[in-house]
Amino acid sequence: MHIVITGANRGIGKTLADQYRAAGQEVIGTSRDGSADIVLDVTDPAHHAAMAEQLQGRPIDLLICNAGVYLDKGHDLNGYPAEMWAQSFATNVTGVFLTIQSLLPNLRAGRGRIAIVSSQMASHTRAPGGSYIYRASKAAVLNLGRNLASDLQADGIAVGIYHPGWVQTDMGGTSAEISVDQAAVGLIERFAALSLDTTGCFETWDGRAHPY
Numbered sequence: 001m002h003i004v005i006t007g008a009n010r011g012i013g014k015t016l017a018d019q020y021r022a023a024g025q026e027v028i029g030t031s032r033d034g035s036a037d038i039v040l041d042v043t044d045p046a047h048h049a050a051m052a053e054q055l056q057g058r059p060i061d062l063l064i065c066n067a068g069v070y071l072d073k074g075h076d077l078n079g080y081p082a083e084m085w086a087q088s089f090a091t092n093v094t095g096v097f098l099t100i101q102s103l104l105p106n107l108r109a110g111r112g113r114i115a116i117v118s119s120q121m122a123s124h125t126r127a128p129g130g131s132y133i134y135r136a137s138k139a140a141v142l143n144l145g146r147n148l149a150s151d152l153q154a155d156g157i158a159v160g161i162y163h164p165g166w167v168q169t170d171m172g173g174t175s176a177e178i179s180v181d182q183a184a185v186g187l188i189e190r191f192a193a194l195s196l197d198t199t200g201c202f203e204t205w206d207g208r209a210h211p212y
Contacts, residue, residue: 001020002026002058002061003060003064005020005027005066006064006065006067006095006099008036012180012184012187013029015181016066017029028055030051038054042099043094048101048102049102058109061113063100067099068091069091070131092137096141096144096145107155108155116145117162117187121134122135122142123139123211142161142202145200146202153196160191162191162204163205165178165206186204190207
């Protein structure tokens, strides 16, 4: 199986890449800092064009859109500058769309699957306040994923959106509920179960359907 993972240099992305490779799968990881297989700033169209050229003619079985930022963590209402909104949406929403768009020929060739790592904070049922930018961006990418699921179904491409859990990473913090290895094991099971019958799903790492 040929797998592409964005944001594969640390946290969940790196652990997913490591676990897939240990299982004998072919993995291409991307990172902004050049520490993975392909240099990709998901906000940069030129980087996407270069990646598409590098992977031209190679069918993709699974694309995992994992790269993301949480720039407004801990801010109060005096924060949230406009540039922070722009940067966050450029990575968490536009970056996902550009990644899928640039690799669409590869996904069509492989009748591949697309897994979008979102968050339970995307759900309208969770509104405790705060983290306005992150919540809004993750809600937007949930909406994006569900609409892509409709448009790509005719191409045989299934799209799933996933909450990875509250994970002990740089983003989640040391007091988070689960380890990065637990999250990765659960997500790999979810990605394997994704099909055209379940396309458009929003699920948790441990297999529960999450309210939109």
